[in-house]
Amino acid sequence: MEAITPSRMRAVDINCAYLGMSPLQLMENAGAGIAREISSQTRSATVLFVAGRGNNGGDAFVAARHLSLIPGFRVRLLLLGSASLIRTAEARTNFDLLRYSGVDDVKEIRDSADLRSYPGWKDADIIVDGVLGSGMKGLPREPESSAIDLINAADAFVISIDSPSGFDAGTGSVEKCVRADLTLTFHKMKAGLALPSSKALTGEVRVLGIGVCRDAEEFVGPGDLRNLTVRSNSAHKGNSGSILVIGGGPYSGAPAFAALAALRAGADLVTLAVPGSISGTIAGYSPDLIVAGGLHGDRLCPEHVPFIRRLISSSDVVIIGPGLGRDGATLEAIGQILPLCRKAVIDADALYQLPLPLPDGGEYILTPHGGEFFRLRGNRPGITPSLQEKKELVRSFSLDSHAVTVLKGSIDIISDGEETRFNRTGNAGMTVGGTGDVLAGVVGALFATNSAFDAASCGCFINGAAGDLAFGEKGYGLLASDVIQNIPYVMKQEW
Numbered sequence: 124m125e126a127i128t129p130s131r132m133r134a135v136d137i138n139c140a141y142l143g144m145s146p147l148q149l150m151e152n153a154g155a156g157i158a159r160e161i162s163s164q165t166r167s168a169t170v171l172f173v174a175g176r177g178n179n180g181g182d183a184f185v186a187a188r189h190l191s192l193i194p195g196f197r198v199r200l201l202l203l204g205s206a207s208l209i210r211t212a213e214a215r216t217n218f219d220l221l222r223y224s225g226v227d228d229v230k231e232i233r234d235s236a237d238l239r240s241y242p243g244w245k246d247a248d249i250i251v252d253g254v255l256g257s258g259m260k261g262l263p264r265e266p267e268s269s270a271i272d273l274i275n276a277a278d279a280f281v282i283s284i285d286s287p288s289g290f291d292a293g294t295g296s297v298e299k300c301v302r303a304d305l306t307l308t309f310h311k312m313k314a315g316l317a318l319p320s321s322k323a324l325t326g327e328v329r330v331l332g333i334g335v336c337r338d339a340e341e342f343v344g345p346g347d348l349r350n351l352t353v354r355s356n357s358a359h360k361g362n363s364g365s366i367l368v369i370g371g372g373p374y375s376g377a378p379a380f381a382a383l384a385a386l387r388a389g390a391d392l393v394t395l396a397v398p399g400s401i402s403g404t405i406a407g408y409s410p411d412l413i414v415a416g417g418l419h420g421d422r423l424c425p426e427h428v429p430f431i432r433r434l435i436s437s438s439d440v441v442i443i444g445p446g447l448g449r450d451g452a453t454l455e456a457i458g459q460i461l462p463l464c465r466k467a468v469i470d471a472d473a474l475y476q477l478p479l480p481l482p483d484g485g486e487y488i489l490t491p492h493g494g495e496f497f498r499l500r501g502n503r504p505g506i507t508p509s510l511q512e513k514k515e516l517v518r519s520f521s522l523d524s525h526a527v528t529v530l531k532g533s534i535d536i537i538s539d540g541e542e543t544r545f546n547r548t549g550n551a552g553m554t555v556g557g558t559g560d561v562l563a564g565v566v567g568a569l570f571a572t573n574s575a576f577d578a579a580s581c582g583c584f585i586n587g588a589a590g591d592l593a594f595g596e597k598g599y600g601l602l603a604s605d606v607i608q609n610i611p612y613v614m615k616q617e618w
């Protein structure tokens with residue numbers, strides 16, 4: 124059974140909101156699912172809901188309302204703290220609805236003494252634990268800690284919402300935790316809940332669907348950007364990544380686009396290793412660009428490799444390819460450079476005749492468009508493959524190549540050989556030259572502080588969303604430089 128981590132679940136949650144599902148809908152589905160499970164378990168019972176001030180408690184409010192409508196159930200609810208401290212709007216809305224529902228008594232607990240003296244612990248047949256879910260941070264504090272003890276001390280059948288309170292569903296580690304007889308978790312099994320060692324705490328675990336749209340998980344969204352490692356405010360020069368762009372020759376714009384995009388995506392330092400014939404041109408584009416001298420001639424060739432090796436040793440990520448051209452000497456130099464890289468984004472001309480599989484020592488992200496991809500794979504499919512067929516082609520190619528692959532298109536397909544994700548941001552205005560170089564720059568910048576798969580998948584989302592902002596401003600007149608200008612707005616946006 125496929126399990127999901129809490130951080131991925133939070134990303135899916137945010138992606139649902141981005142696609143138009145409200146947290147209220149998810150909470151309503153969660154709570155209704157709990158009530159359905161309880162009423163399928165027994166025909167009548169006195170049920171005590173113990174609710175925290177977060178959305179785990181919110182689920183309890185919804186479940187209590189639904190269960191109170193089913194004959195045979197006496198429903199009570201304890202809120203740990205005052206209603207004014209309920210954290211989210213969706214939980215607050217559902218708490219307020221309780222006063223119009225048939226829930227027998229709703230009590231706001233002031234403190235742990237108040238909690239202990241509550242008479243409802245004695246006659247509850249079922250206790251529903253909505254104290255803490257995936258939002259728990261650190262060890263349970265009061266009054267949650269006492270609530271966990273009282274739930275465990277009660278003589279009732281204990282049902283935990285999403286995960287037993289006190290349980291870290293990511294790692295399965297516990298200090299103080301509810302011992303549930305049944306755990307009802309949402310959408311997918313949680314990694315920690317599935318561990319055999321967790322059984323004593325979770326009891327039977329059932330997964331309840333809550334109507335999460337498929338694309339919230341299959342497509343990159345703002346929730347995934349939340350999981351990116353971002354610059355810490357104590358960062359100093361170089362923490363957020365020093366990038367080396369190896370490009371240029373016949374073309375000078377491409378490496379500059381990649382370099383400027385990497386800066387706009389948060390890289391600290393970006394150095395360009397370009398042939399001397401265009402280094403002046405590129406340096407003239409922007410004072411933000413550092414152009415390393417020394418590549419004499421008009422194209423990259425093997426004699427430049429010793430100098431480039433020194434530049435690579437002081438870089439976190441190499442972006443190689445933009446504007447290099449396909450001269451034989453250049454392709455030979457590329458073959459000598461790749462094994463020197465710890466992390467490299469390989470784009471454009473560097474994808475031409477790429478030696479596969481790639482060397483084991485490094486981590487690589489390939490960013491081909493359709494033509495480059497099918498040449499890399501060595502054959503063009505007869506008919507245009509469907510999205511699902513392309514997904515499998517990209518996944519298997521990534522596995523064989525020991526690389527993360529981004530197959531760019533109106534829907535980007537990203538895979539590391541195991542996971543695959545789609546991205547639909549971007550628009551037809553982005554067929555203008557240079558947007559591929561911009562993507563390589565964004566992905567390279569993210570790669571300095573994130574995994575290859577996260578850098579590639581989030582890089583596609585950011586690049587496309589920046590292109591969508593540029594399209595909003597300039598329509599089909601948008602240029603790659605407009606996309607670059609919009610990258611920071613996408614990255615700082617609170618979705």
Ligand SMILES: NC(=O)C1=CN([C@@H]2O[C@H](COP(=O)(O)OP(=O)(O)OC[C@H]3O[C@@H](n4cnc5c(N)ncnc54)[C@H](O)[C@@H]3O)[C@@H](O)[C@H]2O)[C@@H](O)CC1
Pocket residue numbers: 132133135136149150153175176177178179180181182210211254255256257258259260261262263264265267284285286309333
């Ligand atoms: N797609 C989803 O992820 C959905 C999640 N839902 C529910 O939302 C829950 C997560 O909700 P939240 O993120 O609000 O967090 P929780 O409700 O899990 O816990 C956060 C609350 O507990 C308090 N708290 C945190 N750590 C504590 C500690 N160590 N000691 C004492 N109190 C502590 C916080 O102040 C906050 O009031 C999930 O477990 C699930 O039950 C549902 O609404 C359905 C949709």
Ligand SMILES: [K+]
Pocket residue numbers: 179252253254255256283284285286287288
């Ligand atoms: K819980």
